[in-house]
Amino acid sequence: MNKDELITKLKTIIKPYTTNTDAYDNLTEETDFINDLNINSANLVDIILDIEEVFDIVIDNHEMELMLDVKSAVEIIESKLASK
Amino acid sequence: MIGNDIIDLQQSRLESNWQRKGFIEKLFTTDEQLLIKNDEQPEIMVWLLWSMKEAAYKIYNRETKIRAFIPQKLVCNLKQQNDLFVSGKVTCDKNIYHTKTIVAKNFIHTIAVINENELDNVIEIERKAVIKDSNGIPFLSSLLNWQQPVSISHHGQFEKIVCLFS
Numbered sequence: 001m002n003k004d005e006l007i008t009k010l011k012t013i014i015k016p017y018t019t020n021t022d023a024y025d026n027l028t029e030e031t032d033f034i035n036d037l038n039i040n041s042a043n044l045v046d047i048i049l050d051i052e053e054v055f056d057i058v059i060d061n062h063e064m065e066l067m068l069d070v071k072s073a074v075e076i077i078e079s080k081l082a083s084k
Numbered sequence: 085m086i087g088n089d090i091i092d093l094q095q096s097r098l099e100s101n102w103q104r105k106g107f108i109e110k111l112f113t114t115d116e117q118l119l120i121k122n123d124e125q126p127e128i129m130v131w132l133l134w135s136m137k138e139a140a141y142k143i144y145n146r147e148t149k150i151r152a153f154i155p156q157k158l159v160c161n162l163k164q165q166n167d168l169f170v171s172g173k174v175t176c177d178k179n180i181y182h183t184k185t186i187v188a189k190n191f192i193h194t195i196a197v198i199n200e201n202e203l204d205n206v207i208e209i210e211r212k213a214v215i216k217d218s219n220g221i222p223f224l225s226s227l228l229n230w231q232q233p234v235s236i237s238h239h240g241q242f243e244k245i246v247c248l249f250s
Contacts, residue, residue, distance in 0.1 A: 046104070
């Protein structure tokens with residue numbers, strides 16, 4: 001899976017939790033889940049659980065700490081997929 | 085320093101499924117999971133503990149400038165529960181935050197402070213008491229000391245703005 005495909009999948013995951021459609025439509029790697037997409041912090045765990053399901057990976061607590069923006073999420077998913 | 089967090093329970097029922105597989109395990113320590121499991125109203129315990137973590141994190145983040153999703157590092161302990169409020173503390177590394185939570189029918193509201201006695205010095209401000217200067221920086225109008233840190237929490241139909249008076 002290349003990075004574009006990965007981001008497309010990630011976008012599908014975060015869509016139901018975001019309330020800022022402008023930021024969502026213009027999503028880049030720099031997009032922040034909470035500050036830009038207005039995602040409720042309690043829903044960050046849903047995003048993490050959805051990522052685990054969709055990509056069939058396990059995200060540990062340390063990795064979860066970093067899951068605040070698209071860039072970190074992509075990096076974590078990429079490294080998990082690479083070590084599969 | 086002060087932090088607060090409000091949870092609109094009707095909104096949380098729309099936004100979150102706390103019974104989802106993995107939800108509790110990712111957010112809460114094993115001791116907290118037991119509190120939830122053994123409570124007569126597990127849903128309320130979930131959001132009570134969550135609001136404690138959120139309120140404490142707001143101080144932690146403001147003081148350390150560390151930004152991270154660390155729900156399990158914010159360890160909750162309940163001290164006293166009565167009909168009016170729940171008091172407790174949240175520990176994060178070596179930092180301790182004292183909390184007081186109001187559990188109402190439609191919302192849960194936690195206030196966190198650093199010194200326990202500051203819990204008696206909290207005032208709620210209305211949005212209309214907050215005015216902004218020409219740079220868009222909010223401060224308190226009226227007689228209140230605008231240099232006091234203010235914590236704003238908004239969820240669903242509720243908004244709480246609190247600060248300490250000294």
